[in-house]
Amino acid sequence: MRKKLLCTCMGILCFSIGTVLAQFSRPVSIGAGAGVTYNLTDLANVKTKFAFYGEADYLISSFISVGLHGEKGTLSGNGYNSEFENRYFAGNVNGKVRIGQFMGHTNNYSYYTLQANTFSRILSNVYVGAGAGLVKNRIERRLDATYAEGIAKQAGELADDLGEIHFVVPLNVGVDIPFGRTLYGPQWGININYQHTLTTNDNLDGIKNKNNDQYGFVSLGVKYALFNRK
Template structure:
């Protein structure tokens, strides 16, 4: 029984690899979406908050892309009789590589997308990405005097610059699910993404301490491909 299951697994994997399908055959895509953020800061996360984004990608190959991403959202935390809210703006330049980049595929991606199955399309478009960017704070906080004193006593500080811009490093993992077949391949895709953003100055909450602040962003979006690849 175990041998049969193992054989079935490898046959299925071979079929998936053999029919990998690109997200898009077109060279440019635009997208937008929304989701929830959660803060990883000195004060505990205070539930998921809303954020939305817009982006544009240039596909070097149908599985390898570079792009621009803009984001607007909120982060909120509380604890020690204190709280903060950050209505932030963020933007980054990023690159993504999809599993299909490492599989054997025909150069005629448009032909491939007409014959492949949905499972192959999904697996081929699982990706990881990384980028560099900037985040602009708009922090409001209400801090208990005793908590403020404890921060200062531990060599921390309360940030004077609550509206500053600082450097961030976004890391992402997700999947594009293409749909809408045409002679040039799919033109639409549903995007499911998790982005984890690292900061460099520990100031998402207005409290500068020993640990660098971070935040996560889970989103659902829609992408549309433009133009035809020559």
């Protein structure tokens, strides 16, 4: 009896380990995390700063999702005896496609994970994505008079609205690593993500010059799957 029980437990354990990296089997997940930002602006001496986010995703299939992403953080830089700090808010709608969409057995991923090796299971959860959203600036700046004059001579300008809202395009690359096997599949996940945000306005630093500003956000987060997939 004990041997049968032991064998049963070992079998359950092996099955759990073999499927722990499967994509969520539940269609809706929520997540939160934090990381560091850096900016590509006119004041190019970058200071990395803290940011955090919250998000919700819906799985269209095991490997394609759409979601909402909210973010709060700080961008900071200096140069030419000048400096700025932008305590921004941002939000976007985005879509992600995972490599597993182009691998075998995408309609039955649980069966696929029983055959695939660990590398293939992790690879299948690597994704790329893009979206559209808004960022609200909260800029504080200190500009050297000589630098401000130089901006004017180059046909640039100092932004009057330091709390401006403008359109952004976030680009994402990352990986979801689900864990916590249940009867319905993994319920938790670790998310590692890099988001590069393109703006349509050269005003993340309060200086409008020739090129639009950009910023990057490297983050580590946790995801939790909600309702059962039917």
